[in-house]
Amino acid sequence: MAKFNNLVALLALFLLVAIGSGKEFITEDMAPSPLDGEAIFLEECKYLIGHECGIKIFQAIFKGKIANIPSCCGKLIVAGQACNDGLLENLFETSNVKTAYPSVDLNTARRRSTQIFNKCYSLEGYAFAPSA
Numbered sequence: 001m002a003k004f005n006n007l008v009a010l011l012a013l014f015l016l017v018a019i020g021s022g023k024e025f026i027t028e029d030m031a032p033s034p035l036d037g038e039a040i041f042l043e044e045c046k047y048l049i050g051h052e053c054g055i056k057i058f059q060a061i062f063k064g065k066i067a068n069i070p071s072c073c074g075k076l077i078v079a080g081q082a083c084n085d086g087l088l089e090n091l092f093e094t095s096n097v098k099t100a101y102p103s104v105d106l107n108t109a110r111r112r113s114t115q116i117f118n119k120c121y122s123l124e125g126y127a128f129a130p131s132a
Contacts, residue, residue, distance in 0.1 A: 053072035057113075073120030074089075076116070076120050
């Protein structure tokens with residue numbers, strides 16, 4: 001349980017401030033770009049996804065708890081797949097997630113993350129998910 005609490009605390013640091021979302025505000029140029037510099041990019045991603053949704057997404061990827069994800073879909077779509085991928089890769093590089101969840105390697109986490117993103121994309125009323 002201590003490992004999980006440490007991971008949740010680490011993820012909470014990654015995903016600080018929750019913002020409102022709604023697909024009516026989505027524009028292509030809203031999503032942060034890795035070309036802005038990795039640190040700036042990840043901070044913008046954390047801001048867009050928010051603390052609460054970051055924890056829900058983490059739990060969906062690593063513990064299979066997908067039930068709470070729909071409430072975060074708007075934020076995830078606004079942030080974009082690149083943000084989702086960047087935060088996931090950063091988590092694997094900077095935390096003990098590999099030790100705490102040995103059955104979930106980076107490739108498995110990426111696959112689950114993409115499935116969640118695509119599910120959100122369909123729940124938000126879009127006809128198709130963007131290619132990653």
